[in-house]
Amino acid sequence: MRLRDRAVLFSNAVGDRILRVINRMLARFSVLPEQPFYDPAQFPWVADLEANWKTIRRELDDVLTYHDDLPNFQDISTDQLHLTDDDRWKTYFFYGYGFRSDANCGRCPETTRLIEGVPGMETAMFSILAPGKHIPPHDGPYKGVLRYHLGLLVPDDEEKLGITVGGEVAHWHEGASLVFDDTFEHAVWNDTDGTRVVLFLDVVRDLREPMRTFNRIVIKVIGFSPFIQDARRRHQAWEQRFERVRGA
Numbered sequence: 001m002r003l004r005d006r007a008v009l010f011s012n013a014v015g016d017r018i019l020r021v022i023n024r025m026l027a028r029f030s031v032l033p034e035q036p037f038y039d040p041a042q043f044p045w046v047a048d049l050e051a052n053w054k055t056i057r058r059e060l061d062d063v064l065t066y067h068d069d070l071p072n073f074q075d076i077s078t079d080q081l082h083l084t085d086d087d088r089w090k091t092y093f094f095y096g097y098g099f100r101s102d103a104n105c106g107r108c109p110e111t112t113r114l115i116e117g118v119p120g121m122e123t124a125m126f127s128i129l130a131p132g133k134h135i136p137p138h139d140g141p142y143k144g145v146l147r148y149h150l151g152l153l154v155p156d157d158e159e160k161l162g163i164t165v166g167g168e169v170a171h172w173h174e175g176a177s178l179v180f181d182d183t184f185e186h187a188v189w190n191d192t193d194g195t196r197v198v199l200f201l202d203v204v205r206d207l208r209e210p211m212r213t214f215n216r217i218v219i220k221v222i223g224f225s226p227f228i229q230d231a232r233r234r235h236q237a238w239e240q241r242f243e244r245v246r247g248a
Contacts, residue, residue: 016141022218023143023183029211030143036166036184038146040177045118049150049199052114053175057152059108060126060197063092064153067195069245070128071238077231083138088130095124098223099232103239111199120145120204122219126152127200129161134189140182142222144215147182148201151175155194163188172198 027034032042040046049056063070070090074080080089093101094108094115105112115124122145129135140147151172155161162171166184180186190196207215222228 019141026143026205026207026211026215029208031206031208034181036168036180036186037170038179038181040179043148043179043203046148046177046179048117049114050175050177052110053150053152056108056111056114056150056199057174059111060152063108063126064128064195064197066242066245067128069242071235073127076234076238077227078234079227083135084133086133088133089135090128090130092126092128093124093235095121096231096235097122097219097228099228099235101235101239103243115199115201118201118203121201122204123200123202125200127198129188129190129196131190131193131195135187137185137187139185142218143181143183144205144207144218145202146205147180148199148203149178150199150201151177152199153195153197155190155192155196157192160191161189161196172196 032038040050067090070092072084072087073089073091074084076091076093092104094105094112095101115121118124127149149163149172151174154172154174158171158173162169163178163180163186164170165180165182165186170178170180172178204215204219206212
């Protein structure tokens with residue numbers, strides 16, 4: 001393992017311990033109660049995404065023509081290596097804590113317009129799960145954001161794919177949303193013969209002061225962390241390779 005990779009893994013471990021303490025404080029000041037899933041109707045911006053899901057799906061279909069050339073999640077975010085080490089969980093990033101993929105956004109202008117209209121959007125991507133893929137139980141690092149999924153491409157056999165969060169099970173539907181707190185232990189499975197794709201967002205949690213201001217500061221710091229900077233370098237390297245593929 002290269003020195004840079006070891007440094008990234010070490011900083012991630014230290015940061016995880018600090019974030020656990022911060023998470024307890026964030027839970028105390030959250031406007032919403034601490035629970036695994038939330039009613040999407042509580043978030044006004046959800047309606048616009050659901051109303052335009054077919055527009056997003058059309059742009060996704062263009063992206064999927066290059067499915068095999070899309071990056072594996074762990075190729076961009078090395079801390080996912082404990083969750084996945086194959087090529088059955090692929091991503092197409094738009095945003096990640098201050099980093100904007102101008103090339104990817106340019107290929108999906110309507111999707112970009114819609115996600116940029118989401119208040120507090122920090123991360124945005126297509127999350128592409130191949131047939132037979134399981135993501136084992138794990139928990140997210142930071143309670144200052146909530147996780148959002150919009151079903152875009154969902155195989156028909158509902159019971160063979162889904163997500164469990166904090167012991168509660170949910171299933172995706174095309175054009176429908178899930179909102180959840182990913183700091184609860186969660187796992188994902190796709191035991192169908194089809195590919196599952198969602199629009200995946202991290203959105204800033206609504207907090208009372210003083211934690212609202214504190215959260216904004218922490219999110220800015222996360223954007224400059226070695227983890228995010230390393231992911232940015234890896235993504236830019238993939239973009240260069242992808243442009244060569246598309247130009248071939």
